Amino acid sequence: MITEGKFTKGTPCRDCPLRPLPLFRPFKAEELAFVSHFKIGELAFGASATILAEGEQSEHLFTVLSGWGFRYKMLDDGRRQILNYVMPGDIVGLQGTLMGEMQHSIEALSPVVLCVFQRDRLAELYREHPDLAYDLTWIAAREERMLDENLLSIGRRSAVERAAYLIAFLYQRAATLELFSSGWSVIPVTQQHVADTLGLSIVHTNKTLKKLAARGLLRWAEKGCDVHDIDGLLALAGWDGLSEPKRPLI
Amino acid sequence: MITEGKFTKGTPCRDCPLRPLPLFRPFKAEELAFVSHFKIGELAFGASATILAEGEQSEHLFTVLSGWGFRYKMLDDGRRQILNYVMPGDIVGLQGTLMGEMQHSIEALSPVVLCVFQRDRLAELYREHPDLAYDLTWIAAREERMLDENLLSIGRRSAVERAAYLIAFLYQRAATLELFSSGWSVIPVTQQHVADTLGLSIVHTNKTLKKLAARGLLRWAEKGCDVHDIDGLLALAGWDGLSEPKRPLI
DNA sequence: CGGAAAATTGATAATTGTCAATCGTCGTGG
DNA sequence: CCACGACGATTGACAATTATCAATTTTCCG
Known part of the structure; x- marks a missing residue:
């Protein structure tokens, strides 16, 4: 390491x-x-x-x-x-x-x-590049927005909804970055990461992910989560999905 | 209204x-x-x-x-x-x-x-005031920091710890603004607000706050929460408290 | 005084956590 | 090539936490 x-x-x-x-x-x-x-x-x-x-x-x-x-x-x-x-x-x-x-x-x-x-x-x-300075603030505001969503999710969604939201969120972010070009879409996290994101225990996380898998929404693959039905996940979470216009890159 | x-x-x-x-x-x-x-x-x-x-x-x-x-x-x-x-x-x-x-x-x-x-x-x-622009970004980063803390709290603290954290957090923010000059320190929230912040039900929030009151850490007063023992709350939450240097105001 | 909002309580149900194994995969060393 | 160990996934049983329901009581205000 x-x-x-x-x-x-x-x-x-x-x-x-x-x-x-x-x-x-x-x-x-x-x-x-x-x-x-x-x-x-x-x-x-x-x-x-x-x-x-x-x-x-x-x-x-x-x-x-x-x-x-x-x-x-x-x-x-x-x-x-x-x-x-x-x-x-x-x-x-x-x-x-x-x-x-x-x-x-x-x-x-x-x-x-x-x-x-x-x-x-x-x-x-x-001093010299106000547009870039603006971009920095923009990026900070974007992070804040993501945290707001996460907070809503952890605070108010059930375990199944939360998990669906998280996987959909990660999937969409990666998809807009075109990280899944090779045909399949594996999110490189362990169930322990999911648990620590959702604020759940590892055991309950496992059982929750099983439920999502049983519905055909995803499968736990080698070294991560393979998304099968993004629309199903979005619907289950009751989430509209990421709405990101063009964003700055510094 | x-x-x-x-x-x-x-x-x-x-x-x-x-x-x-x-x-x-x-x-x-x-x-x-x-x-x-x-x-x-x-x-x-x-x-x-x-x-x-x-x-x-x-x-x-x-x-x-x-x-x-x-x-x-x-x-x-x-x-x-x-x-x-x-x-x-x-x-x-x-x-x-x-x-x-x-x-x-x-x-x-x-x-x-x-x-x-x-x-x-x-x-x-x-364009004209890079220092103020910097301040704006700074303020956005500060918000992000508060959200990080909240997320940690909701995700990983127990109900009692969470409540202690929240009350201590609000108390400290208000105290640095000198909002409590008049001698007592009442945070103007209902238990419903606390519940919706902590991600708990209103009933369980009530029982949780009772526990804090039983320990002499706070009392539920007219129109809000009266803090009695800020150090006790901080200790119970396992939180160091706000560390805010001078901050910008726009 | 009346009514509405907020706080409180006890009983019961649902959700989630903890414990204790087991299983599977994978890389390493023998 | 196989045994071993580590890590991650999975399971079932049981315990703890938290939610829901259904009243009541209290407080606040017009």
């Missing part, structure tokens, strides 16, 4: 594999130039590595370039709550960068590569 | 009653000048008025000048989840302003007065 990430120079932003996705809003040439300058390299982690730890002063700001991870907090006695998942295009470490210490940890679910940005230059970003 | 707010010219920012609080970071003269110009008036609501409704296009951006409110979402069948509370100095409507439609509603707990900002001028804020 790699805990320290491996640093490399990485690919230049102009060759960014993410930016061409239809999901992301177009980027002005000067913005691209600035971001290229803002990025100082890449950091690679293995699956289950700790990317950022609670209590750390984060020196840098990151964008996920590839891979899946999750943000979580723990209580003193070890109870863990997964707050949200991070996927390509997500910004990571912003809370820590703005407010000092990280108040949550981030762990890799699969091998993860981050773009590394120099914290010092953030002021320059705000 | 007032649903439409009453609009007035309001007090000029230079006489803002909030800004002098030690909680808020100092403000440069030019920032004050811009914000004065950014603010177009005030909007007053009565207790239990709907300040913003899910689905609305919000024309404006607001800062709470006085009063308590809460943000919430509902499922189709009426189940309600309170996401967070809003208090003086909090920004309201940012999600809607940035991303289009509001995805949650906001209701007043007590009479509330908002400062109203012209949405159109937001671009100008980003």
Whole structure:
């Protein structure tokens, strides 16, 4: 298990594999130039590595370039709550960068590569590139929106509804990123991750997922959850699904 | 019940009653000048008025000048989840302003007065006042942090711990705003609000609060919760409490 | 005074958690 | 190639927590 990430120079932003996705809003040439300058390299982690730890002063700001991870907090006695998942295009470490210490940890679910940005230059970003500054706020507001949904789900949905919501949520996020191109759609989480996201015990989570499988909505596959019927999941959760217009990528 | 707010010219920012609080970071003269110009008036609501409704296009951006409110979402069948509370100095409507439609509603707990900002001028804020833009992002990150804590609480704490956490959280936020100057400390919520925040039923919430009262940690007073032993609540919740350095006010 | 909203209570039911195994898969070392 | 061990999934039995139902009581206000 790699805990320290491996640093490399990485690919230049102009060759960014993410930016061409239809999901992301177009980027002005000067913005691209600035971001290229803002990025100082890449950091690679293995699956289950700790990317950022609670209590750390984060020196840098990151964008996920590839891979899946999750943000979580723990209580003193070890109870863990997964707050949200991070996927390509997500910004990571912003809370820590703005407010000092990280108040949550981030762990890799699969091998993860981050773009590394120099914290010092953030002021320059705000000074010289108001559009990018706006984008940062936008991205923070988007995270808030996801957390609102999660809170609603954990607080008020039943176990089955909650599970359906979570799987549908992850499926849709990954689908818009075109992570399922290869034909099947496996979300790389264990049932323990699902349990820690839903606020349920592992045993009850297992029984709940079985119910969803019995309805033909999903199947538990090798190393994750294979979605069979996204519409069924959405209906069961009573959720409209993600409504994401074009979003910024930094 | 007032649903439409009453609009007035309001007090000029230079006489803002909030800004002098030690909680808020100092403000440069030019920032004050811009914000004065950014603010177009005030909007007053009565207790239990709907300040913003899910689905609305919000024309404006607001800062709470006085009063308590809460943000919430509902499922189709009426189940309600309170996401967070809003208090003086909090920004309201940012999600809607940035991303289009509001995805949650906001209701007043007590009479509330908002400062109203012209949405159109937001671009100008980003262009001309990078420090204020930074503050906006900072405030969004702060909200995210509070939501993280809430999520941890709802997902992983027991009913009693959850209730203790919530009351301590609200108490501390109000205390830093010096809302309890008059000697006693009553949080203006009903048990239904507590229930909808904790994700519990009203009956079980009542029994849970009784347990806290039996331990001498609080008492249910007229129109709210009177905190008797904040340290006891913090200890019971296993929570360190709010750690807020100076924060920006817009 | 009357009525409505909020708080309280006890009884009972449903949901979810805990315990204790078992099973399956997979990678490693012999 | 096979045994071993680790981790994750699965199960059944039972316990604890939380929800629901159905009153009552209390408080608040016009």
